Amino acid sequence: MEKINLGISSCLLGETVRYDGGHKLDRFLTDTLGQYVEYVSVCPEVECGLPIPRESMHLEGDPESPRLVISRTKQDMTDRMVRWAKRRVVAIEEEDLCGFIFKSDSPSSGMERVRVYNEKGMPVRKGIGMFARIFMEHFPLLPVEDEGRLHDPGLRETFIERIFTLKRWREVITKKESRGNVVEFHTKHKLLILSHSPRHYQIMGKLVAQAKDLSLKELYWQYQTWLMESVRLKASPQKNANVLQHMMGYFKEQLSSDEKQELLEVIDNYRQEYIPLIVPITLVQHYVRKYDQPYLKEQVYLNPHPVELQLRNHV
Numbered sequence: 137m138e139k140i141n142l143g144i145s146s147c148l149l150g151e152t153v154r155y156d157g158g159h160k161l162d163r164f165l166t167d168t169l170g171q172y173v174e175y176v177s178v179c180p181e182v183e184c185g186l187p188i189p190r191e192s193m194h195l196e197g198d199p200e201s202p203r204l205v206i207s208r209t210k211q212d213m214t215d216r217m218v219r220w221a222k223r224r225v226v227a228i229e230e231e232d233l234c235g236f237i238f239k240s241d242s243p244s245s246g247m248e249r250v251r252v253y254n255e256k257g258m259p260v261r262k263g264i265g266m267f268a269r270i271f272m273e274h275f276p277l278l279p280v281e282d283e284g285r286l287h288d289p290g291l292r293e294t295f296i297e298r299i300f301t302l303k304r305w306r307e308v309i310t311k312k313e314s315r316g317n318v319v320e321f322h323t324k325h326k327l328l329i330l331s332h333s334p335r336h337y338q339i340m341g342k343l344v345a346q347a348k349d350l351s352l353k354e355l356y357w358q359y360q361t362w363l364m365e366s367v368r369l370k371a372s373p374q375k376n377a378n379v380l381q382h383m384m385g386y387f388k389e390q391l392s393s394d395e396k397q398e399l400l401e402v403i404d405n406y407r408q409e410y411i412p413l414i415v416p417i418t419l420v421q422h423y424v425r426k427y428d429q430p431y432l433k434e435q436v437y438l439n440p441h442p443v444e445l446q447l448r449n450h451v
């Protein structure tokens with residue numbers, strides 16, 4: 137797979153663009169995830185023409201539609217930022233992004249819980265950074281996260297699974313449109329979808345079964361929407377354990393009673409969160425290889441992202 141294009145707040149890459157001339161380098165993003173992605177760096181405050189260093193800014197007013205102001209002078213920078221951001225998101229369409237990682241807490245780049253100050257100068261953590269809001273409105277289906285939330289192993293695993301899934305789907309889109317390509321993609325992703333949402337698994341199964349009743353354009357559009365919605369939902373231990381038991385059904389006949397017992401115990405230990413997901417996955421992979429199970433061999437669920445990222449060692 138070629139590298140994934142991912143937008144990112146410039147300061148997270150170590151670029152010295154912050155108001156105080158500093159940066160917020162995040163080593164996981166640059167050194168680890170950076171091996172698999174091509175970052176498109178965006179610093180809204182510098183790109184809209186503000187200098188480095190500069191006065192700090194904050195959001196104030198109505199948390200639903202706050203103003204962006206310079207903290208000391210109260211100069212209102214909202215119109216300048218909005219004009220630039222609306223142009224920038226249109227330009228970003230060319231970048232074929234599979235997601236965006238925002239800098240948390242920033243009045244320009246924060247994607248949630250950014251401080252918005254009321255007229256008494258009291259903050260409420262209900263705001264969205266000015267650029268982040270315009271970006272998310274423009275690309276509602278694109279996976280987005282901030283670097284703070286990515287320290288949570290579950291959120292990290294979900295986000296990275298989403299960007300890799302979108303990248304694989306984009307590869308389907310670049311081929312000639314055909315119902316067969318959608319069916320093939322869906323067949324490989326069935327268990328991945330099931331691990332996120334049994335409801336989406338059912339809906340998407342019906343959609344694909346009725347593919348010939350839809351125009352290709354409609355099929356692609358509906359499928360993409362359901363796909364991105366499904367992988368956005370967190371895959372819990374309970375959901376993963378159900379998928380693992382479902383997989384076990386494919387080679388149940390071949391397993392000895394000891395092997396069956398061992399696998400059930402490992403799945404149950406994972407369900408109770410005594411061991412990480414990588415343990416039952418590795419055991420299932422072993423049996424899939426050993427018994428050469430053709431359907432399971434193709435399942436993306438067993439390898440949704442590079443093992444070197446070690447994401448399933450922590451969930």
Ligand code: SF4
Pocket residue numbers: 145146147148153154155178179180181182239242244245
């Ligand atoms: S948080 Fe956003 S606006 Fe602030 S320095 Fe980082 S990229 Fe630039």
